[in-house]
Amino acid sequence: MIAIEVLEKYGALKKSFDKSEIIFEEGNLPTHYYQIISGEIKMSNYNDDGREFIQGIFYKDQSFGEPPLFLNQNYPANAIAVENSEVLLLPKNKFMKLLEENPKVSIKIIENLAQRLYYKSVMAAEMSTQEPEHRVLKLIDHGIAYFNFKKEENGYLINFTRQQIGDLTGLRVETVIRTIKSLEKKGVLKIINRKVYR
Known part of the structure; x- marks a missing residue:
């Protein structure tokens, strides 16, 4: 989504996660922007019966976990590597600086978040009716x-x-x-x- 060179210019670092490794946990405060270089990441949580509910699945070039980052709210779900994955991590303050200095990237992020919100509302209606x-x-x-x-x-x-x-x-x-x-x-x-x- 955001060009790797741009992310690296602002200080993003690559990190590898093994299959089933937790990237961040539900309830934690966000500290980074995450973008997938390779692999597959799911965001999910569990109900009282222990049944998993997947909030979303993310693939190469996609980002995940941004809404709590913008809102400074705790993560509502866990992020877990579905397979061995490589992810770029950019600290929150550097991510915000990147957005301030690159309006076109900001628009792309807004479009991406709008798309996810649209999908969630469509699926919520589907699941209920x-x-x-x-x-x-x-x-x-x-x-x-x-x-x-x-x-x-x-x-x-x-x-x-x-x-x-x-x-x-x-x-x-x-x-x-x-x-x-x-x-x-x-x-x-x-x-x-x-x-x-x-």
Whole structure:
């Protein structure tokens, strides 16, 4: 999102995180801007029953955790590496200086945050009113549009696990599996070697 050279010019450092390593924890105050160089990061928390709710999944060139950084509020979720990942960390004061001195970057950050807010409001409406098939397709189509899923000969490869789809849509994994099979029968999705394509 922000050019690596620009981030490094303001003092960003690269840090590697192993799979399942925590980047920051729910309840902590933010100290850095984070942008992914490689890998996959999820932000999630758990309800009282211990069920995980994924707030978002982030990929290469995406940033995460900015709203609390701007608001100086505690993180509402944990950030965890889904796979081995490399992330750029820029201290908050240097990030704010970067934004002040680079208006075009500020606009890009605002657009990115607006996109996430729009997605959250769309998904909140979906989760409260729509059937599982509609929810799953809405999430998949959002992933194609905004997560740069690869287009292959069979269609777009959906880079979410069944568990992640469940956690992102508020559905049980069993429901997700049944829904995907039903959508395959209708010719809306393809399942090839357990991978889902749209």
